[in-house]
Amino acid sequence: MPIESKRVVFIPKGSTSNALSYLNQNGYSLNFIDRVSLLFIGYPQSGWMDMGLKSDVTKMTKLDFLYKITTSKAALATVTLVPGETYYFFLNELADKLKLPREELFKIYKELAYKKDGNIISQTYNLPIGMNPRDLLLYLFQYTQEEYQKYSTKIFGGYNKEVWYKYIILASVIQKESGSKEEMTQVSGVIYNRLAQKMKLQMDGTLNYGEFSHTKVTPTMIANDETSYNTYKFSGIPSDPVCAVEFEAIKAAIFPAKNSYLFFMKKAEGGGHSFASNFDAHKSNIQAAIVGKEKIASKEEKIIEKKELVVEKPKTIPSQIKQDSTSKTVQKPKEKVVKKVKESPKTKEPSKQSKAKEIKPKEPNTKKSTEKVKSKVDKNDKKVYDKLHNEKQKKEQQKQKTSKELWKNI
Secondary structure (H helix, E strand, C coil): CEEEEECEEEECCCCHHHHHHHHHHCCCCCCHHHHHHHHHHCCCCCEEEECCCCCCEEEEEHHHHHHHHHHCECCEEEEECCCCCCHHHHHHHHHHHCCCCHHHHHHHHHHHCCCCCCCCCCCEEEEECCCCHHHHHHHHHHHHHHHHHHHHHHHHCCCCHHHHHHHHHHHHHHHHHCCCHHHHHHHHHHHHHHHHCCCCCCCHHHHCCHHHCCCCCCHHHHHHCCCCCCCCCCCCCCCCCCCCCCHHHHHHHHCCCCCCCCEEEECCCCCCEEEECCHHHHHHHHHHHHHHHHHHHHHHHHHHHHHHHCCCCCCCCHHHHHHHHHHHHCHHHHHHHHHHHHHCCCCCCCCHHHHHHHHCCCCCCHHHHHHHHHHHCCCCCHHHHHHHHHHHHHHHHHHHHHHHHHHHHC
């Protein structure tokens, strides 16, 4: 018998009876005979089933349908709705990863959504590729409502959709403004305190809605935006959630911290926020943040300057240059040593001891020099003699020192 089926079919976890009951609720006419047939074909799988059809809805035999729900798992794509992200970017990601028509997806979303945002809870989803856009969004909305109802019943003992979404709106502002999960209750306390004193929230995060999720809020944007998201212009909370939220943000919206804070601002370094109970303390936090940013900027500039000053090392090392110049200076003494070795008739090759003796610079012959000096000067003039002798000796010592330093460098 023929049966009309969609391209992708979802089977919930549970028994065969539970699976068939779910399918019947969604328009599939399955009876007792079909249940018996499954005993021979196999057990229905849970999750998304790909019926292998080219169009979204078409007819197939019941036997083929029963076989498909036991064997044909659909190809899945993993899509994560990040806490604080908006429906606009999430739908674009769904269109890309699941190969869905973008315009149709946005059109159906606006048609089915209860609020402009916050209709889909922040989570990682494994979704079938090629699923019908309407069925996909219906599944995501239904799943989210079940989760919201579960949380609400656990906290309040029941579920009131209108009241619950007011907490979702508060949670979305907390999600956008908090630096961490630990700060959420403190930020929630600030929101409640400002609302109690009939102060405008004046929070940039509320203007990061829809397609402006990743846009930097500027004075021009604040001046021109006429939506309820502009908490600089309008009092109270926005009429719709700003973004998708996680359970921690919802819990913070319901159970705010009991504090006296009215202001908070982002710290210059280390993440997180500085909280203040009055405007003077808030101004001090602003000043501290400015000083902190200046310090960070100066550190970054110094790092850049150091990087720019790094010069590539020369290929020729200065010590090598010194050795080359020294070797040129002492080249002549080496030649002399070789000549003396050649003139020696006893040995063909000089020994280490002879080399050492020849390399050692000659000591000045003080005896001969003294005799020459004595012949030139008056022997009776001892002072003149001593003066000349000392000068000569100094010169010889300087020469000796210079030659030793040269050989030492070699």
